[in-house]
Amino acid sequence: MARVEVVAPNLKRRLSGVTSTIIQLVPLQAQTVGIATLGPGLPDSLPKMRWWQVFSLLKRPASGRKRIWHARRNTEMTAGLILKSIFRAPLKLVFTSAAQRDHRPFTKWLIRRMDAVIATSARSGGFLEASHTVVMHGIDLDQFHPPKDRGDEFAASGLPGKCAVGCFGRVRHQKGTDLFVDAMIALLPHYLDWTAVISGRVTTEQKDFGEELENRVAKAGLADRVVFLGEVADIKSWYRLVSLYVAPSRNEGFGLTPLEAMASQTAVVASDAGAYAEMIVPGVTGAVVAAGDGNALTEAIRPYLADPTLAEAHGANALAHVTERFPLQREADGVRAVYEQVWAQG
Structure with a gap:
């Protein structure tokens, strides 16, 4: 603990987008700063x-600087404030x-008591009534990468047709899975070379929703x-097997799946939910x-199904775009710059 200068708490057991961010980002941060996670649901590799x-947090680390408690949820802000104030x-x-x-x-009250605030997009920053720095999430380009061999070709999937369109994530109304299903019902009869792939967990609360979608397809x-x-x-x-990825969320926090697809x-x-439009x-x-416009979603998908070479061309552009703008290292550097500003305040 003497070498730990940053604590990244994860005070939620169930996997979430925040958890995924911590899992991806912390190993890269650990290359340049002493950092440790705290909480359940994280792999042992971190x-x-x-x-x-936790009692070690009552003393400064060996560097003499105050430790940074990097919260991403209300519970974590609250815990940090209790440790600091009480x-x-x-x-x-x-x-x-x-x-x-x-x-x-x-939440506003908690945010006002933070020493620094990071927004993951310009849009999320617009909802903050506090000074902030925009640091967009990045993607691990080693984990998410273009096809490398025949195992990444559509034929390896064993599915019918010549190419596929995918929609991944939790199956629920918020994620717009029903909008994707409706688009596929409207489009696939006209484009026989395409198959649609839906992947994601269906919680107990969403069981009826999921079954209704399958019945609609049948x-x-x-x-x-x-x-x-x-x-x-x-x-x-x-992500490598599909030629087109669709993210039809009605609302979203940030939303990493488009970056994962583009990196592939x-x-x-x-939709324009979350940071997708950025x-x-x-x-x-x-x-x-x-967001929520099913007809617009259908018509946006149609050109790719009509011309698979368009999907191929935009996929190549997407890879170049993500490689330049959204590497995970860029996010790590942006977060580290905020840490340095905080430490410079004394």
């Missing part, structure tokens, strides 16, 4: 501090916000061409439509 080591721990509090909505009064006679994979242990290869050399059609270059790497 540097961790144990709960009994237990007098020598901490600096940093908060990253991805939310794209007006914050509740309690009624349209497309059960063999709209494939529900369920939750896939490793989704990365599927896959064109993307997305990732995609319309007409170059994909298309962006208004």
